[in-house]
């Protein structure tokens with residue numbers, strides 16, 4: 001089980017003895033935290049742990065950056081190798097100018113560091129126009145991938161990261177306690193990945209593969225997120241492992257639809273009591289749209305097989321689809337394993353969640369449904385919930401918050417046998 005050790009500090013005890021352990025666990029990737037315009041000031045940046053490295057995108061001549069007020073370009077040793085006034089957009093991509101300052105030839109990566117309190121702006125070209133600018137605290141680390149593209153990584157303090165995730169992961173009108181619970185969950189998820197990916201080039205991505213991170217924004221939702229990060233600063237979810245109190249991968253999804261499923265059933269590293277699943281929840285009944293129950297839908301067998309083959313090339317050996325068999329289900333009704341049989345006589349077995357993501361998470365909105373093959377189409381019926389259904393149920397969190405439960409009570413409900421500890 002990965003995940004760094006976090007001494008229990010509920011009520012603030014034991015604060016000093018574990019600070020050194022955390023610094024050791026997260027040392028080596030340090031980068032100065034920046035200040036921010038007061039209108040969108042995040043919670044206080046912290047210097048007791050390293051900053052998180054978030055992969056924003058991979059630039060292929062379709063990303064541009066600027067930092068109003070100027071910037072320096074530093075090499076991995078921190079030496080200034082270029083600078084700019086920040087007024088012009090700097091394109092990132094193939095060829096000369098791949099990195100600001102034409103630094104690509106003699107360094108493995110560079111860091112763009114604003115010289116004022118201005119945020120770094122990033123814009124991406126989509127088809128014919130540039131996307132709305134996103135703004136980021138901290139610095140941008142640019143790593144050429146050797147094939148002409150550049151990885152764009154935001155190196156930012158954890159609290160600013162937490163505040164940049166919340167507005168994209170929950171609705172702006174969610175209850176204050178829901179914001180606080182999500183802040184603790186988001187911080188824990190971040191610290192868990194930081195502890196497992198210390199040797200990698202980045203800790204997590206900004207997209208749906210991890211937590212959706214939108215950076216800083218001058219909006220009411222972002223201000224509420226900043227307040228929630230500040231109110232819960234340093235707090236994380238932990239469990240009592242045999243070797244001490246540890247963070248775990250705080251999975252969450254939109255709505256469980258009636259109950260959560262295990263994250264550790266097929267993945268030993270997540271086989272911990274808080275992720276065991278089986279939590280009964282009807283609080284998500286308040287969910288908007290089809291998040292609690294979803295209507296039947298179908299996809300042609302050909303289209304389904306093409307989608308699956310894009311992720312699992314073995315599927316091409318099946319030929320056409322002959323049958324879909326649900327070979328394992330959780331007690332709560334989540335499909336845990338699917339076996340596809342093809343016209344060539346071959347078969348392919350997939351985990352339920354992998355099957356769902358392969359056919360499309362908008363089509364098969366959760367693995368808690370019935371799936372059948374009618375000879376022409378794959379049909380999904382009696383769908384419950386939206387998302388993978390592991391860990392925290394976000395609409396359930398909101399439902400409980402409206403009934404007066406605190407963030408701590410909500411988190412203990414969805415992550416059984418977990419505790420709230422202070423990581424810094």
Ligand SMILES: [Zn+2]
Pocket residue numbers: 255256257258259281282283284285393395396
């Ligand atoms: Zn629920």
